[in-house]
Amino acid sequence: xxxxxxxxxxxxxxxxxxxxxxxxxxxxxxxxxxxxxxxxxxxxxxxxxxxxxxxxxxxxxxxxxxxxxxxxxxxxxxxxxxxxxxxxxxxxxxxxxxxxxxxxxxxxxxxxxxxxxxxxxxxxxxxxxxxxxxxxxxxxxxxxxxxxxxxxxxxxxxxxxxxxxxxxxxxxxxxxxxxxxxxxxxxxxxxxxxxxxxxxxxxxxxxxxxxxxxxxxxxxxxxxxxxxxxxxxxxxxxxxxxxxxxxxxxxxxxxxx
Numbered sequence: 001x002x003x004x005x006x007x008x009x010x011x012x013x014x015x016x017x018x019x020x021x022x023x024x025x026x027x028x029x030x031x032x033x034x035x036x037x038x039x040x041x042x043x044x045x046x047x048x049x050x051x052x053x054x055x056x057x058x059x060x061x062x063x064x065x066x067x068x069x070x071x072x073x074x075x076x077x078x079x080x081x082x083x084x085x086x087x088x089x090x091x092x093x094x095x096x097x098x099x100x101x102x103x104x105x106x107x108x109x110x111x112x113x114x115x116x117x118x119x120x121x122x123x124x125x126x127x128x129x130x131x132x133x134x135x136x137x138x139x140x141x142x143x144x145x146x147x148x149x150x151x152x153x154x155x156x157x158x159x160x161x162x163x164x165x166x167x168x169x170x171x172x173x174x175x176x177x178x179x180x181x182x183x184x185x186x187x188x189x190x191x192x193x194x195x196x197x198x199x200x201x202x203x204x205x206x207x208x209x210x211x212x213x214x215x216x217x218x219x220x221x222x223x224x225x226x227x228x229x230x231x232x233x234x235x236x237x238x239x240x241x242x243x244x245x246x247x248x249x250x251x252x253x254x255x256x257x
Contacts, residue, residue: 031243035236042232049225056220059084067155070199071122079197082158089128089154089199091120093147097190099178100133100142106212110135114145114211115181117192118154118199126195127183128154131204131211142176148206156201157215 062084070089073082093116100112111134118128133143161181187194200215 027246028243031239034239038232038236038239042229042236045225045229045232049222049229052220052222052225056222059218059220062086063157070126071120075124075195079158079160079195082197083160085158086202087156087158087199089118089120089126089156090151091118091126091154092151093118093128093149094125094192095147095149097192098145098147099176099186101129101181102177102179104132106132106214112143112177113181115198116147117190117194118152124195125192127181127186127198128156129159129181129198129200130209131201131213133211145209145211148209152205154199154201154205155203156199159198159200159215160196161198 062082063086065085067086067088068082070087095116098114098116101115102112104111104113111132114130114133116128116130117125119125130145130147133145136143161183181198183194183196183198186192200213202213202215204211204213
């Protein structure tokens, strides 16, 4: 009789033990999924970091090269490969099509970028960002920065405006004030067949033009991606350590208690 009682009493114990084993499987599965997701996110940030490092290397290599004459670059060239490259461009400014790019800040002051089309000797046209000018006391009064007349030689660097940008309201097609610099839209609005790049002038083409030419090195965000990568890997390591802590023999024995 006593043996029978012990056998009956052991059945609920075995059932309870099996239930605890099944319950322990759930956090294990969740931990594995979390680690996979965290590592994948860290790997993605790592790939983005490497891509930005490649862009930084391209920038460093480009600015170290001697200036290239824009007249020697074919219209069908790979402009992306020439980004940041020092360049010279000779032609005449099309003053009637000059525009101001709004909301540009230099040293804490609001102002505009002065962008003027330059008609090259070979008939092509390129937009030249001549520099920054401060905003007047009233926004209704735009500053004046007429380009020099006659043939000039612009020295600067090749830049590509971002393809995507925030636009609060549509620009007036014929107005001199714009929110963003978009060569494609500029060409459509003005009818000028401009090249798909912009030349950021690094030297004045006329003495005392009053424009500020401060083109900082681009922020490629390498450190940001590195920080996020380390954070995701740290989350994966933390999940693994927590699983080991709660599945150490003492913790399992206490749970089975």
